[in-house]
Amino acid sequence: MTEEDLPGVRILNNKHEEAVGLVSKAKLSYLFSCSFYSLVVKDGDQVVAFCITHGAGLDYNSLNYTWHSENSADPDFIYIDRIVVDENY
DSSP states (O other): OOGGGHHHHHHHHHHTHHHHOOOOHHHHHHHHHTOSEEEEEEETTEEEEEEEEEETTOOOOOHHHHHHHHHOSOTTOEEEEEEEEOTTO
C-alpha cells in the first residue's frame, strides 16, 4: 500500500462501514502511517481489497486494539485492524 492508494482504500472501507466503521481521510492517513504492514490488492486502478495491521505499543484509541494490548500473552503481537474485500471479488 502507498499513499496514492489511500483514496481508493477509503472508498472501499466506507462502502463497508457496518463491518469496519467509517474512516476519515485524516484517520486513514494515521492508520497507514503507523501500520506494521499494509497490503492493497488492485484490479487495474481500482482498489478491490486491503488489510492494515498494527504492532504493539501504538497510541490508538480502538477498543479492540486496547483490549488486545492489555490481554495479549505476546508483547510483540501483530493486530489486524481491518481487512476489506470488495464483494465482487
